[in-house]
Amino acid sequence: MTMNQPAQRPFRHRHLLGIRELDAADIIQVIDLADTFMAINERAIKKVPTLRGRTVLNLFFENSTRTRVSFELAAKRMSADAVNISGGGSSRSKGETILDTVRNLQAMNPDVIVVRHSSSGAPEMLSRRIDAAIVNAGDGTHEHPTQALLDCATIRRHKGDPTSVDNCLRGLEVAIVGDIDHSRVARSNVLALCKLGARVRLCAPATMMPFGIEHIGGDETRERVTVHHRLETALEGADVIMMLRIQNERLSGPSLFANNREYSRYFGLSTRTVSYAKPDAIIMHPGPINRGVEMMPEVADGDRSVILDQVTYGVAIRMAVLYLLGAAHGTGPEA
Ligand code: ASP
Numbered sequence: 001m002t003m004n005q006p007a008q009r010p011f012r013h014r015h016l017l018g019i020r021e022l023d024a025a026d027i028i029q030v031i032d033l034a035d036t037f038m039a040i041n042e043r044a045i046k047k048v049p050t051l052r053g054r055t056v057l058n059l060f061f062e063n064s065t066r067t068r069v070s071f072e073l074a075a076k077r078m079s080a081d082a083v084n085i086s087g088g089g090s091s092r093s094k095g096e097t098i099l100d101t102v103r104n105l106q107a108m109n110p111d112v113i114v115v116r117h118s119s120s121g122a123p124e125m126l127s128r129r130i131d132a133a134i135v136n137a138g139d140g141t142h143e144h145p146t147q148a149l150l151d152c153a154t155i156r157r158h159k160g161d162p163t164s165v166d167n168c169l170r171g172l173e174v175a176i177v178g179d180i181d182h183s184r185v186a187r188s189n190v191l192a193l194c195k196l197g198a199r200v201r202l203c204a205p206a207t208m209m210p211f212g213i214e215h216i217g218g219d220e221t222r223e224r225v226t227v228h229h230r231l232e233t234a235l236e237g238a239d240v241i242m243m244l245r246i247q248n249e250r251l252s253g254p255s256l257f258a259n260n261r262e263y264s265r266y267f268g269l270s271t272r273t274v275s276y277a278k279p280d281a282i283i284m285h286p287g288p289i290n291r292g293v294e295m296m297p298e299v300a301d302g303d304r305s306v307i308l309d310q311v312t313y314g315v316a317i318r319m320a321v322l323y324l325l326g327a328a329h330g331t332g333p334e335a
Helices: 024-041 066-077 098-106 122-127 145-159 184-195 231-235 260-267 307-326
Strands: 055-060 081-086 112-117 133-139 173-177 199-203 225-228 240-243 282-284
Touching: 024 066, 024 145, 024 184, 024 307, 055 066, 055 098, 066 081, 066 112, 066 133, 066 307, 098 112, 098 122, 112 122, 112 307, 122 133, 133 145, 133 307, 145 184, 145 240, 145 282, 145 307, 173 184, 173 231, 184 199, 199 231, 225 231, 282 307
Parallel strands: 055 081, 055 112, 112 133, 173 199, 173 240, 199 225, 240 282
Antiparallel strands: none
16 A cells, blocks of 8 residues: 555454554554545645534543544544533533443444543443444553554654555654653554554653563564663664653652652753754654653754644544544545
8 A cells, every 4th residue: 555545445443442453554544544634634625524424522531632622623624523522521520430421422323432531441441332433532541542643654754664565664763751651652652663663762760661561562562662761872873752741640659750850851852862863863742741841942842843743643643543433434535
């Protein structure tokens, strides 16, 4: 399959729960399709009738800016009816369980339910009890599959080999730095990057590095992932630098580092530390950025930053996912 070609085969999955369930061909299918939607998003009129008559419910029990808005825009640009429900504004705050909430929403016959929840596994639990297609928009520290898909699409566009069917990131060295332990973005990216042929260096203070993380995807990740506790070593010769936020909302008990200043000194990306990577390395962050902690403004806003490209790709990737799951066996996108 070449780039910019609409999906040639039906998507093999009923839900998108994690990258773990996808193989390289599935990932490429989503990214190729997203590339066709990128073109639509650049037009003056950014709407196609592809999902007309379908209903997408965006159910966010955790805060979100980019993911929530991009799922909503994705649904609307595909002409689906999109309804957004946040945890605080739903009957969850009156004591209803998530399963009851979703069963009631299911009774209104949506086609796709996009779920973000602080409990790892919540989307998977719902997928076993609900008819609608479930999309995981981030569950606890488990997975954030659409983030990893948009990250791989961004890396492929800047650094990869778009003609390769399943190894489009082969030979790339990707450093992921930050609170790996609490990061669903890191977990989904490790799985996705390794499936596409990249090598991954994970870097964090020992208190933020889960033991055995390199085994997360079995042989595929064990052979491709290395663990580092020194930023300079992790960045040496890297092609891609992905910085992560400290997940303060998931920390309980004693702090995992002395203070922001100390964390930033040893693990922050600055003009000095970025110089260890290749001169043309790209710099990524899933957002929200804590400026001055994991990343200095001059790097976040510098020439090599592709952080806003990631956001742009986010809409196209979510259009592709909604299309593949929502239109089920429909025709190709009417571009
Ligand atoms: N937005 C990403 C997430 O929801 C990363 C972050 O919040 O730090 O996991």
